[in-house]
Amino acid sequence: MDAALRLLEHQSFSGLGMREVTREAGMSPAGFYRHFRDLADLGVALVEEALASLHEMVRAAFAEQGEPEELIDHAVKVIADHVREHRAHVRFVARERFGGVAPVREAIAAELERFTEEVAQALAEQPASAGWGRADVRMVAELYVDHMVLTAAALQQADAETERQITATARRQLRLISLGRRHWVSG
């Protein structure tokens, strides 16, 4: 799996060959079948690995509480740190979210759906969501998750200066969204 992740730095998953993977891993082609039935099988395993670490991140980003301003700064910092530490995983998820291999795509979608539900639950418990309908809370949760994934995807391929710009913009955007949240009238 590490070998595959290394190769995926420069290509998409649907362009990966299994001989290529075993060569990079330093073993014989036949050895592959001891661990996975398919390349798609490996892909699904990579999704689970990649989004397990992301799971902790989501929790961390929503854990702290205090002023909205500080909350946002903290969340963006958590994302940036996560990307720096798990660049290959983030790239993989960003690349294959709409990629060409159906089982991988579906595994990512299923996992992101779980995140969205988790975020929705966290939002519903905040006082700011008092009186909100279920659909409205979901809608905001999707907005947050999509924004988080897109920010991570952008950061993953950014140098130091670009990273500064992206995080600055992300903070502003989150502020605008939270402003919209405060003035929303749910019905």
Place this chain on the structure above:
Amino acid sequence: MDAALRLLEHQSFSGLGMREVTREAGMSPAGFYRHFRDLADLGVALVEEALASLHEMVRAAFAEQGEPEELIDHAVKVIADHVREHRAHVRFVARERFGGVAPVREAIAAELERFTEEVAQALAEQPASAGWGRADVRMVAELYVDHMVLTAAALQQADAETERQITATARRQLRLISLGRRHWVSG
């Protein structure tokens, strides 16, 4: 190019073979070199084709004026119509925006940057942006473009019922963003 687009329904660009493309196009392998130096070359040509039609869409989505509510409904409808009529192009852009082939990725990024600038200019001319700083307008433009691309990407792989849900959510999200815009204090 049509043949390639057809093959890209079920795989990513970095998994495409040129023999595969010529076979689908009904010609001999050598014929490929009469039109493109590379597969990457073909990819860049596809980006231009795909985003030329999207260019019209952006214009159309921002053309109408009236109540914010109607504006949003109109914009979402324009997006949904576009996806239905250019499904293959939309899928290609969504898939390769963070895909494994650098020249293609960069061509998409450059074209989306042009859209963002165009949207930013349109926003700056609206009365709602009076007194806004340049960076704040850019930030909102990026939010809109990203949201549009992501909505299109989701729609591209949706059936009729899912499409209904996605457009409903997208409208709500745009309303929230526009609400945030109204209460933003630029500095």
Place this chain on the structure above:
DNA sequence: CCATTGAGTAAACAACTGTTTGCTGAAATC
């Protein structure tokens, strides 16, 4: 009307592809 160009072809090249088979040796289990 003749020359040039554009767009196509077939054939050949070595290199690489996914998968199966039968084999080995170490580790774990009973």
Place this chain on the structure above:
DNA sequence: GATTTCAGCAAACAGTTGTTTACTCAATGG
């Protein structure tokens, strides 16, 4: 201490890959 499982190997299989070469033939243009 014997046996079963685990994780690896080399070799072979027919197909497929990107690229080059020398060729045809219709359309275009002066």
